[in-house]
Amino acid sequence: MTALTPARRIADQVQHLLGDGPFPQPGGWAHMGAVICDASFHARCKYEATLRPRLLRLQEAWPDAATVRGFQGRLAAHDLSAAMDLHSARKAATAHAITDLLVAKGVDTRDDLRAWLGERVNRAALRTVKGVGPKSVDYIGNLVGRSQVAVDVHLRTFAADAGVSGLPYEQLRAAYEEAAAILGHERGGLEHAVWRYTSGPVQPTASPPDHEVVST
Numbered sequence: 001m002t003a004l005t006p007a008r009r010i011a012d013q014v015q016h017l018l019g020d021g022p023f024p025q026p027g028g029w030a031h032m033g034a035v036i037c038d039a040s041f042h043a044r045c046k047y048e049a050t051l052r053p054r055l056l057r058l059q060e061a062w063p064d065a066a067t068v069r070g071f072q073g074r075l076a077a078h079d080l081s082a083a084m085d086l087h088s089a090r091k092a093a094t095a096h097a098i099t100d101l102l103v104a105k106g107v108d109t110r111d112d113l114r115a116w117l118g119e120r121v122n123r124a125a126l127r128t129v130k131g132v133g134p135k136s137v138d139y140i141g142n143l144v145g146r147s148q149v150a151v152d153v154h155l156r157t158f159a160a161d162a163g164v165s166g167l168p169y170e171q172l173r174a175a176y177e178e179a180a181a182i183l184g185h186e187r188g189g190l191e192h193a194v195w196r197y198t199s200g201p202v203q204p205t206a207s208p209p210d211h212e213v214v215s216t
Contacts, residue, residue: 006164006171007178013162014183014190018197023189028143030110033058033065033074036102039140040095040131041086054084067109068102075099094131101129114144134169147188149176154198155191 004012029035034055045051058065061083065071074083080092102108105125107116116122123137138150149155151173159165159172167175180190 004163005178006159006167006175007182009162009164010159010175011179011182013158014179014194018193021183021185021189021193023185023193025147025186025188026142026192028110028145029055029059031059031066032068032108032110032113033062033071035110035113035140035143036068036071036095036098037080037084038143039136040098041084041088041091042139043091045086051086054086058083068099068113069108072099072103090131094129097129098126098132101125110144113140114146117141117144117146134173138173142188142191147186149173149180149187149191151176152195154195158194158198 029038037058038051038055041054042051062071062074065074075096080095081087081089084092102113102116105116105122107113117126117137117140126132126137126140127134135150135152138148141148142150151169155176156165156172159167159175164172164175176191176194177187180187183190185193
């Protein structure tokens with residue numbers, strides 16, 4: 001009897017626990033200040049209760065930060081931790097570093113960043129920022145409308161329950177991507193559905209459940 005592949009195991013688990021969908025993909029943000037702050041501040045943060053309301057307020061208070069250059073201008077004049085009311089020097093430093101890198105690379109809008117992330121060399125450049133790993137790069141892609149799988153602890157838990165454990169990040173991401181193809185779902189939509197299922201009532205404080213595009 002042929003052993004099931006990791007992708008097939010995950011696909012079977014999705015069908016068994018989540019059904020056939022549809023699994024809509026989160027929209028992300030149109031405001032680049034919100035994109036950068038979401039990516040920088042979301043770790044170990046209660047998203048719906050704590051971070052998302054602050055991102056919505058940031059958009060309203062800093063409409064000119066809808067572009068990366070506009071956000072950089074705000075950062076030069078304001079304390080980001082105070083503006084977000086989330087006092088983490090490390091996370092604020094990550095936001096500053098991402099902003100400076102994108103400005104240096106000529107990335108200014110959501111569309112710019114979505115296209116820029118399509119190149120491997122650019123994703124590697126983003127990973128040179130302290131605090132940005134492969135999961136963060138994939139997560140940022142989803143925030144600007146790319147359909148990607150950002151593997152976090154919840155996706156690892158779901159895979160382990162399906163009998164898939166111990167895979168390096170890239171291999172597990174590839175297994176989820178293949179599972180999405182097997183089932184005919186968008187990668188980002190399947191990832192989002194798995195995240196919501198696994199993080200739901202048991203662990204409500206992890207990565208963000210929703211990122212609707214909010215125009216300024």
